[in-house]
Amino acid sequence: MKMDLRLAVAVPALVVAACSKQVELPVHQFNVPAPEAWRGAATQPIAPGSDWWAYLDDPGLDAAIRKALDCNQSLNAATARIEIAVQQRLIVGASDWPEISVGASRIRQRLNFVGLPFPGLSDQVLKSTFSNAGLTFNIGWEADLWNRLSSQKLAADAGIAAQEADRLAVRLSLSGQVAKAWFAAVEAHSQVEASRAVVEHLEAVVEWTRESYLYGSRSPSDVRVAESDIERARARVREHERARDRFVRQVEVLACEYPAGERALAAALPSLPSQVPAGLPSELVQRRPDLMAANQALLGADARILEARAALRPGFALTTTAGTASNRLLDLVNPGLNAWSYGLGIAQPLFNRGRLKANVQATEARSREAAANYESLMWKAYLEVESALAAEETLQNQQRLLRDSQTTTRAAIDLAEQRYAAGMGDIFSILALQRSVLETQGAVLALQRARIDNRVDLHLALGGSFSSAPPVQQAPDP
Numbered sequence: 205m206k207m208d209l210r211l212a213v214a215v216p217a218l219v220v221a222a223c224s225k226q227v228e229l230p231v232h233q234f235n236v237p238a239p240e241a242w243r244g245a246a247t248q249p250i251a252p253g254s255d256w257w258a259y260l261d262d263p264g265l266d267a268a269i270r271k272a273l274d275c276n277q278s279l280n281a282a283t284a285r286i287e288i289a290v291q292q293r294l295i296v297g298a299s300d301w302p303e304i305s306v307g308a309s310r311i312r313q314r315l316n317f318v319g320l321p322f323p324g325l326s327d328q329v330l331k332s333t334f335s336n337a338g339l340t341f342n343i344g345w346e347a348d349l350w351n352r353l354s355s356q357k358l359a360a361d362a363g364i365a366a367q368e369a370d371r372l373a374v375r376l377s378l379s380g381q382v383a384k385a386w387f388a389a390v391e392a393h394s395q396v397e398a399s400r401a402v403v404e405h406l407e408a409v410v411e412w413t414r415e416s417y418l419y420g421s422r423s424p425s426d427v428r429v430a431e432s433d434i435e436r437a438r439a440r441v442r443e444h445e446r447a448r449d450r451f452v453r454q455v456e457v458l459a460c461e462y463p464a465g466e467r468a469l470a471a472a473l474p475s476l477p478s479q480v481p482a483g484l485p486s487e488l489v490q491r492r493p494d495l496m497a498a499n500q501a502l503l504g505a506d507a508r509i510l511e512a513r514a515a516l517r518p519g520f521a522l523t524t525t526a527g528t529a530s531n532r533l534l535d536l537v538n539p540g541l542n543a544w545s546y547g548l549g550i551a552q553p554l555f556n557r558g559r560l561k562a563n564v565q566a567t568e569a570r571s572r573e574a575a576a577n578y579e580s581l582m583w584k585a586y587l588e589v590e591s592a593l594a595a596e597e598t599l600q601n602q603q604r605l606l607r608d609s610q611t612t613t614r615a616a617i618d619l620a621e622q623r624y625a626a627g628m629g630d631i632f633s634i635l636a637l638q639r640s641v642l643e644t645q646g647a648v649l650a651l652q653r654a655r656i657d658n659r660v661d662l663h664l665a666l667g668g669s670f671s672s673a674p675p676v677q678q679a680p681d682p
Contacts, residue, residue, distance in 0.1 A: 229510070236586070268382050273375060292363065293360035296353070310335075310336075349518070355511040366504070370497050373497065376668045379668065385454040387657065388447070396445055409433070410427075413427050413632075488667065495578070505574040509567045596658055613637055
């Protein structure tokens with residue numbers, strides 16, 4: 205009997221070794237050519253191991269982003285989803301090993317024998333009471349002949365990788381949100397200061413206009429126009445103050461702080477280098493989290509195809525039971541009363557109204573869907589990067605033109621002042637030019653912030669980078 209039991213264990217192992225083969229996934233061709241270099245603007249290599257916002261050299265921004273990454277609840281939820289995927293992988297991997305269980309039973313039963321023709325006992329009911337107890341040790345195991353279980357594990361591994369990529373996407377998106385809110389607050393603060401300078405200038409204009417009116421050189425309408433200008437300028441100050449307050453509170457909430465509107469800001473918007481760190485186009489697929497997640501989703505869909513196809517083939521299972529049975533509890537430890545059984549089973553689906561074949565076709569369709577989504581996302585990624593790079597150059601040119609306009613206006617002010625000192629012209633034209641310079645300063649600030657926002661969008665499109673990647677949780681091989 206011992207030899208039979210050994211054969212029951214050895215035969216399945218030999219069958220598995222002979223029939224199992226490496227999992228071969230479908231091969232997909234994608235028509236998304238990656239250029240050798242970005243076309244939208246000149247770029248430079250990415251510094252390895254650096255945060256994408258590091259070259260902006262803003263300690264306040266760095267502190268706000270790091271605090272947000274440490275406390276954000278969306279990141280905690282993404283981490284929990286990774287843990288769920290890891291545990292699901294452990295559940296799937298447990299199929300590699302036999303399922304072992306032990307059991308104990310105790311039965312006491314009475315039987316009644318009614319209607320049996322025993323002489324002299326026709327008016328009585330015969331009864332029999334007996335007991336039975338048993339201990340069992342059970343083993344069940346399914347052989348992975350067609351890589352059905354291996355495909356399940358591969359799909360589960362892809363699920364873990366996809367969740368990890370999703371967490372990276374949350375980190376990247378969160379850092380972008382904090383950066384945009386931070387620079388919006390800094391720009392609003394600078395706009396407040398610029399608007400106040402306009403107000404101070406207009407106050408001088410109003411005073412000069414009133415004096416000119418008293419001397420008869422200006423009409424009452426000139427006074428009204430000047431007073432109207434200063435009221436509009438004061439309203440813009442209040443508008444920028446509200447914007448600054450709103451964005452500061454947004455930064456505080458993202459950094460898990462109470463939105464009291466008290467967080468200190470940088471004194472000015474940072475200067476941007478002419479060339480952006482963008483890396484190579486071929487690196488985009490390996491760096492952008494949503495592309496990584498889509499790739500893993502495709503891998504999981506392909507693995508599900510192999511799992512569905514394996515369900516069409518015969519299944520092989522081994523069951524073994526050993527133990528003791530007796531009508532006395534003390535006899536359960538008697539080795540002479542042992543009992544055992546083992547069985548080898550093969551099951552081949554014959555008729556299920558096409559359910560298994562339909563499942564294969566459904567998984568193949570899901571794979572095609574995942575492949576189409578992945579290719580579409582690649583086109584979108586390249587479009588976002590190239591558009592941001594092209595906008596970078598356009599915004600830079602706009603900013604240069606505005607600054608040239610400021611320089612030209614200041615030169616006109618100098619000329620007007622020289623003419624006024626020589627007795628030609630009037631002070632009103634000089635004040636109008638000075639107001640133009642101050643108002644242009646607000647446009648320059650808005651455009652500078654637009655460049656920074658576009659730079660943030662570019663880094664989001666590129667996939668960003670982190671100095672220390674979050675820990676990757678892998679399921680141990682069971």
